[in-house]
Structure formats: C-alpha cells, structure tokens
Amino acid sequence: MVLIIAAGAVYTGVYLAGTEKTQATLPFSGSSTSSTGRIKVVAAENFWGSLVSQLGGNRLNVTSIISDPNTDPHEYESDPADAIAITNAQLVIVNGAGYDTWALDILSAENTPNQVVLNVQELINQPVNANPHFWYSPYYVNDTVHAMYKDLLKIDPSYGGYYTQQYKALNTSLWQSYMSQEIYIKAHYSGIPVASTESIFVYMTNATGLKMISPPAFMDAVAEGNDPPAQSVAQFENLLAGGNSSVRVLVYNEQTVTPLTQQIKAMAADNQIPIIGVTETIQPPNATFQAWMQGELYSLTNALNAQALGS
Numbered sequence: 001m002v003l004i005i006a007a008g009a010v011y012t013g014v015y016l017a018g019t020e021k022t023q024a025t026l027p028f029s030g031s032s033t034s035s036t037g038r039i040k041v042v043a044a045e046n047f048w049g050s051l052v053s054q055l056g057g058n059r060l061n062v063t064s065i066i067s068d069p070n071t072d073p074h075e076y077e078s079d080p081a082d083a084i085a086i087t088n089a090q091l092v093i094v095n096g097a098g099y100d101t102w103a104l105d106i107l108s109a110e111n112t113p114n115q116v117v118l119n120v121q122e123l124i125n126q127p128v129n130a131n132p133h134f135w136y137s138p139y140y141v142n143d144t145v146h147a148m149y150k151d152l153l154k155i156d157p158s159y160g161g162y163y164t165q166q167y168k169a170l171n172t173s174l175w176q177s178y179m180s181q182e183i184y185i186k187a188h189y190s191g192i193p194v195a196s197t198e199s200i201f202v203y204m205t206n207a208t209g210l211k212m213i214s215p216p217a218f219m220d221a222v223a224e225g226n227d228p229p230a231q232s233v234a235q236f237e238n239l240l241a242g243g244n245s246s247v248r249v250l251v252y253n254e255q256t257v258t259p260l261t262q263q264i265k266a267m268a269a270d271n272q273i274p275i276i277g278v279t280e281t282i283q284p285p286n287a288t289f290q291a292w293m294q295g296e297l298y299s300l301t302n303a304l305n306a307q308a309l310g311s
C-alpha cells in the first residue's frame with residue numbers, strides 16, 4: 001500500500017484514478033523485441049524511463065532519449081537515431097504539454113501500427129498549455145506508473161505475475177523514499193514561502209504544502225525560453241530583498257540557466273537566502289527516479305530547517 005501526498009490531502013492506495021489513452025494490444029508490426037528477446041520501450045525523458053525500467057525489470061529494453069545533464073529538455077532537437085528508436089518501440093512514453101513535441105512529431109510521421117503510446121499529459125487530463133513538469137507531482141507519478149503497469153500487462157500478458165510483483169515493489173520504493181519525505185515537509189513546514197526561478201517546482205511545492213510566491217509570469221517565461229516581463233522581474237527582486245519575512249528558500253533550476261536567473265540566484269545569496277538546485281532530468285543519470293527526488297527533497301528540508309533555526 002502506498003501513501004500519496006498531494007495538495008491539501010493525503011491519500012492511501014496504489015492508484016489514483018486517471019484517464020488512460022492507449023491503443024488496444026494487437027499483433028505489433030514493427031521490431032518489438034531486442035536481440036535479447038526483451039520488449040523495446042522508448043521514453044522521451046529519463047525520469048519516465050527510470051520508472052518504466054524498474055517496473056519492467058528484465059523483460060524490457062528501455063531507451064531514454066533525453067538524459068544529458070547539460071541539455072535543456074525544452075530546447076531538445078531530435079535526430080534520425082531518435083526516430084528509429086521510437087519507430088521500432090512497442091511502447092513509447094512521452095510527457096506531452098509541449099515538452100517533447102519532437103517525439104509527438106515522430107510518432108505522427110511514422111504512425112507505427114499497433115504501437116502503444118502513453119502520453120502523460122493526456123493520461124492526467126491536462127491541457128497542452130499546462131505546466132509540463134508532471135514528474136514533480138506525486139499524484140501524476142502515481143497515475144503514470146499505474147498506466148505503465150497496465151500497458152505492460154496488455155503487451156506482455158504471459159508475464160502478468162512478474163509485472164504485478166515489480167509494480168508492488170516500485171510502489172513500496174517510491175513511498176519509502178521521496179513520497180514519505182514530502183509528507184514530512186508538509187507536516188513541519190507547511191505554508192513557508194519559497195520561490196523558484198522556473199515553474200519546475202510548482203507541483204512539488206503544492207505536494208509539500210509550501211507556498212510558492214515567485215511571480216508566475218517570471219517562472220513561465222523562463223520555462224518557455226522567453227524574457228520575463230519587466231514587472232515580474234521587479235516583483236521577484238523585491239521578494240528577495242525582503243529577507244526572512246519573504247522568501248525562505250530559492251529553488252534554482254540548473255538546466256534552464258540564463259543571465260537573469262543567475263542574477264536572481266546571486267541576489268538570493270546576497271540576502272542570505274538558502275538556494276537549492278533542482279534539475280529537469282535525473283542527476284546523476286544512472287540514479288533511480290526516487291533517489292533523485294529524495295536527494296532534492298533532503299536538500300529542501302535542510303534549507304528549510306536552517307531558515308527555521310535562524311529566524
């Protein structure tokens with residue numbers, strides 16, 4: 001049994017209902033298995049790739065396309081190798097919401113018959129223009145893992161018992177690592193004001209009960225690679241200059257760095273505001289999803305604790 005924390009409530013269960021968008025399982029017309037006999041799965045990003053890899057274990061050959069820590073996923077451009085990998089996969093997992101349009105373009109162009117596609121944005125019924133950082137929400141992670149599990153049961157039904165065992169083990173691991181840490185933060189620091197240079201941490205802020213006070217227009221513009229409105233920049237700077245009465249922690253996206261976000265980071269440091277770095281993709285790339293999330297949450301907890309002791 002997994003305990004899931006989400007904005008304002010605690011839920012018990014292994015699955016929170018969502019709407020899944022997948023095709024029925026029919027004989028696959030492409031090269032669905034690798035030379036080792038494993039099912040080919042492609043995840044557009046390594047956070048979804050890590051989860052499906054843990055879920056499928058030795059039955060899958062998983063390729064995660066975006067995993068480079070020096071790459072801003074918002075600006076990724078695909079190459080022919082990506083198209084080949086996606087075309088030959090029996091299961092493809094994309095984030096949606098404009099985050100990996102390049103992958104959706106490949107899927108549309110190739111249109112591989114009977115290929116199963118899991119689009120997270122569609123699964124959780126979010127609009128295309130939604131904040132795309134769904135993997136920072138425990139709600140959405142829970143829904144997505146369950147959808148992956150159902151898809152693997154459809155694709156490879158003779159190993160249903162194995163996938164069920166893997167699914168239970170993954171749920172336990174997710175709870176024992178980062179999800180329990182979210183509940184700890186919510187219990188001890190709910191309502192504490194924090195800021196972020198980008199919209200990446202909004203879902204996590206909601207899950208932990210913290211209060212995100214940085215201007216949405218600033219965060220959204222940075223996420224989209226645009227210049228924030230001047231008014232939002234001034235608002236952000238005023239918040240940072242307010243000391244402990246305003247921003248208690250600055251969350252800094254290390255993969256969408258601009259001169260302006262560096263300026264915001266420097267201003268936070270000048271005002272003795274703790275700064276924690278977060279990333280778009282799993283860092284280090286060979287870590288598990290839950291170890292990555294847990295590490296960021298530990299850093300957040302330490303920063304919040306330091307501010308509480310100093311206030």
